[in-house]
Amino acid sequence: AQSVTQLGSHVSVSEGALVLLRCNYSSSVPPYLFWYVQYPNQGLQLLLKYTSAATLVKGINGFEAEFKKSETSFHLTKPSAHMSDAAEYFCAVSDIKAAGNKLTFGGGTRVLVKP
Amino acid sequence: NAGVTQTPKFQVLKTGQSMTLQCAQDMNHNSMYWYRQDPGMGLRLIYYSASEGTTDKGEVPNGYNVSRLNKREFSLRLESAAPSQTSVYFCASSAADRVYYTFGSGTRLTVV
Numbered sequence: 001a002q003s004v005t006q007l008g009s010h011v012s013v014s015e016g017a018l019v020l021l022r023c024n025y026s027s028s029v030p031p032y033l034f035w036y037v038q039y040p041n042q043g044l045q046l047l048l049k050y051t052s053a054a055t056l057v058k059g060i061n062g063f064e065a066e067f068k069k070s071e072t073s074f075h076l077t078k079p080s081a082h083m084s085d086a087a088e089y090f091c092a093v094s095d096i097k098a099a100g101n102k103l104t105f106g107g108g109t110r111v112l113v114k115p
Numbered sequence: 116n117a118g119v120t121q122t123p124k125f126q127v128l129k130t131g132q133s134m135t136l137q138c139a140q141d142m143n144h145n146s147m148y149w150y151r152q153d154p155g156m157g158l159r160l161i162y163y164s165a166s167e168g169t170t171d172k173g174e175v176p177n178g179y180n181v182s183r184l185n186k187r188e189f190s191l192r193l194e195s196a197a198p199s200q201t202s203v204y205f206c207a208s209s210a211a212d213r214v215y216y217t218f219g220s221g222t223r224l225t226v227v
Binding site for chain 2 (some may be wrong): 004006009024032034042043046048051087090096100102103104105106107108
């Protein structure tokens with residue numbers, strides 16, 4: 001069965017500092033991996049996705065993530081945090097053996113950006 | 116605009132009342148899903164429909180029923196609402212390629 005673990009339910013960063021959100025997955029086959037962002041009282045917006053092409057994936061708003069098969073990780077980074085990055089971030093996995101192409105989500109990481 | 120439409124956006128129910136959350140997509144996606152979002156727990160799958168005419172339980176199906184009315188519509192029913200069902204509910208759909216998932220804007224449900 002597929003599963004996702006996000007380390008740290010809350011992360012606090014200073015404006016201009018590196019943002020690093022950790023995601024580890026479990027999957028019996030090479031997965032597709034996703035990062036979503038949710039701003040307060042809004043729905044989910046796709047940041048980026050990995051679908052077995054390049055292992056370094058660039059997304060919107062300056063975010064990127066690297067797929068590391070040996071570490072079963074898909075950590076999200078942004079070199080310089082902006083106040084507008086304050087939101088909750090979700091890592092998700094979909095593998096080909098999951099019936100109905102189900103997405104399984106991690107518990108989420110809430111990012112606070114300090115001025 | 117193409118996408119997933121959920122209704123209603125907000126709802127307050129009394130314990131024991133019933134209601135149906137509606138979801139429709141216009142992208143000709145085969146698969147549709149209902150998730151609930153609770154603080155610290157991410158999104159958990161309630162039910163899904165891999166294709167028209169099929170439905171299956173997800174991680175947290177107790178207290179819910181679903182209907183895949185046609186390819187476009189997938190409804191979620193609470194027969195007897197309980198305070199534990201207070202949550203934000205998201206409907207989603209996906210194409211067969213597992214690459215594109217589209218989410219609705221959510222329904223915020225409070226059961227008192």
